Amino acid sequence: MKSYRDAIVCLNSLQTPFEVLEERRRIGKKMDASALTEMQSWVERSGLKIPDLDKLNIIHVAGTKGKGTTCAFMDSILNQHRREHSVPKKIGLYTSPHLISVRDRIRINSEPIREDLFARYFFEVWDALEASAAQEGRDPRVKPVYFRFLTLMSWHVFLKEGVDAAIYEVGVGGAWDSTNVVEKPVVTGITTLGIDHVAVLGDTLAKISWHKAGIFKKGVPAFSVSQAQEAVDVLEERAAEIGVNLHFIDVDPFISKVEVTPNAEYQRGNISLAIALVVEAGKKLGLPGLHPDKCPEVFKDGIENTVWRGRCETKFDGRRKWHLDGAHTVDSLKVAAQWFARQSKEGTFRILLFNQQSRPEADDLLRRLQLELINDCGLRFDHVIFSTNVTRKSTGYRIEFENRNTSTQAVKELAVQKRFAEVWAESDQMPIIHTLPTIQDAIELIEELSEEQEATDVFVTGSIHLVGGILALLEGAASPATS
Numbered sequence: 001m002k003s004y005r006d007a008i009v010c011l012n013s014l015q016t017p018f019e020v021l022e023e024r025r026r027i028g029k030k031m032d033a034s035a036l037t038e039m040q041s042w043v044e045r046s047g048l049k050i051p052d053l054d055k056l057n058i059i060h061v062a063g064t065k066g067k068g069t070t071c072a073f074m075d076s077i078l079n080q081h082r083r084e085h086s087v088p089k090k091i092g093l094y095t096s097p098h099l100i101s102v103r104d105r106i107r108i109n110s111e112p113i114r115e116d117l118f119a120r121y122f123f124e125v126w127d128a129l130e131a132s133a134a135q136e137g138r139d140p141r142v143k144p145v146y147f148r149f150l151t152l153m154s155w156h157v158f159l160k161e162g163v164d165a166a167i168y169e170v171g172v173g174g175a176w177d178s179t180n181v182v183e184k185p186v187v188t189g190i191t192t193l194g195i196d197h198v199a200v201l202g203d204t205l206a207k208i209s210w211h212k213a214g215i216f217k218k219g220v221p222a223f224s225v226s227q228a229q230e231a232v233d234v235l236e237e238r239a240a241e242i243g244v245n246l247h248f249i250d251v252d253p254f255i256s257k258v259e260v261t262p263n264a265e266y267q268r269g270n271i272s273l274a275i276a277l278v279v280e281a282g283k284k285l286g287l288p289g290l291h292p293d294k295c296p297e298v299f300k301d302g303i304e305n306t307v308w309r310g311r312c313e314t315k316f317d318g319r320r321k322w323h324l325d326g327a328h329t330v331d332s333l334k335v336a337a338q339w340f341a342r343q344s345k346e347g348t349f350r351i352l353l354f355n356q357q358s359r360p361e362a363d364d365l366l367r368r369l370q371l372e373l374i375n376d377c378g379l380r381f382d383h384v385i386f387s388t389n390v391t392r393k394s395t396g397y398r399i400e401f402e403n404r405n406t407s408t409q410a411v412k413e414l415a416v417q418k419r420f421a422e423v424w425a426e427s428d429q430m431p432i433i434h435t436l437p438t439i440q441d442a443i444e445l446i447e448e449l450s451e452e453q454e455a456t457d458v459f460v461t462g463s464i465h466l467v468g469g470i471l472a473l474l475e476g477a478a479s480p481a482t483s
């Protein structure tokens with residue numbers, strides 16, 4: 001029997017190496033429709049038919065920010081309904097990226113799938129693809145890349161486990177994302193749109209919105225939050241082209257009856273969208289009573305008990321308060337900075353830990369974060385640390401954190417971190433700045449620096465991988481075998 005660890009080793013081999021990504025960036029290769037046709041063939045080669053996916057009653061969500069959060073709210077509401085009314089029986093949740101374990105990405109009834117199940121389904125799909133390659137005379141080593149493989153596997157898991165409602169977060173974009181091979185979702189949703197992934201999606205809000213609206217399906221209702229006019233125009237145009245009833249929703253009046261965490265406007269948008277999508281999905285699932293007016297307690301408990309870790313998460317370790325948010329776009333870093341500023345009291349010893357290893361615009365993101373924290377929020381930091389996302393000093397990456405998309409050379413030389421140190425010092429010479437090779441080094445330094453301090457606030461942001469690494473080490477997350 002192959003183990004979960006074996007599965008992760010094989011899965012990691014499907015990551016696109018840094019050199020290949022570099023070459024694509026160099027020649028300016030964008031995503032195109034062939035990504036979707038390719039994914040359709042993988043579905044068939046794995047032994048499924050595309051219309052099989054319709055049995056999952058998929059709620060499909062695209063957007064620049066808030067996808068995972070909105071999906072988590074829906075998952076929590078649906079599971080609350082399941083606990084109280086026994087329907088839907090099984091709820092699938094597919095999100096990305098993962099915070100601590102790859103299994104976080106594929107959940108049933110809110111629980112990440114077990115290691116043994118993961119290994120079993122992983123190799124079922126893996127072997128089916130190899131068998132089909134042998135049959136068709138293709139090279140069996142050619143497989144779908146990391147994210148596509150996991151998407152494919154999620155469908156196998158959910159179909160075999162008898163999931164009757166599934167929530168799907170898009171990976172990148174929408175139109176040509178691997179999750180978009182689904183033909184008949186029950187409803188689609190677009191969260192807040194902004195500028196991100198410009199290399200693959202384009203550099204204007206209009207171009208980006210075009211991709212996101214690619215998840216619209218003829219006759220399937222769509223919902224979105226209020227958006228910039230440029231985005232609204234494109235979404236409306238695409239909705240008309242595809243034949244979709246698109247609704248831009250306001251903050252749901254029900255929100256006034258629930259505690260919103262964090263108490264910020266964007267979160268009210270995420271929750272309102274989650275409510276609209278769940279209500280619409282409920283109609284298709286034969287659950288017309290699934291409405292905040294009819295079962296307010298289901299919605300209130302569902303919303304208030306939602307756990308979406310690594311986003312505006314606070315953790316006290318007995319001595320210091322860790323404020324963790326994996327934001328890595330201009331808008332979300334602003335949101336994260338404002339959240340931290342609300343949390344951190346005057347006179348507290350403050351440490352910032354930041355990394356952003358892969359984005360070309362990382363320096364600019366750091367500048368914008370600094371501006372927000374120092375100028376707009378008026379905060380001062382005693383120490384600023386830039387570390388890589390490598391987990392441990394001796395053993396390197398924890399196996400589920402292995403990342404082949406970034407330059408090993410740059411990581412070894414701390415090239416990005418040294419640049420960040422310069423960027424920060426350009427306009428703020430107050431703090432002591434450190435550059436460190438691993439997350440373990442960062443934690444040890446933070447512990448040492450704050451040992452004598454009465455109250456310490458540590459703000460960790462810029463990368464979900466950094467936040468996940470911190471949480472895994474602080475919590476001694478169980479790892480497969482010796483990772």
Ligand SMILES: Nc1ncnc2c1ncn2[C@@H]1O[C@H](COP(=O)(O)OP(=O)(O)OP(=O)(O)O)[C@@H](O)[C@H]1O
Nearest residue numbers: 064065066067068069096097192266311327332335
């Ligand atoms: N509607 C929003 N507008 C702006 N920022 C948001 C919004 N929702 C969440 N955020 C911020 O963005 C961060 C990421 O949130 P979330 O995981 O929901 O986004 P995502 O769309 O799944 O992102 P990713 O591209 O990482 O998958 C959160 O930590 C939060 O600070």
Ligand SMILES: [Mg+2]
Nearest residue numbers: 064171172196
């Ligand atoms: Mg993203």
Ligand SMILES: [Mg+2]
Nearest residue numbers: 067068096097
């Ligand atoms: Mg996400």
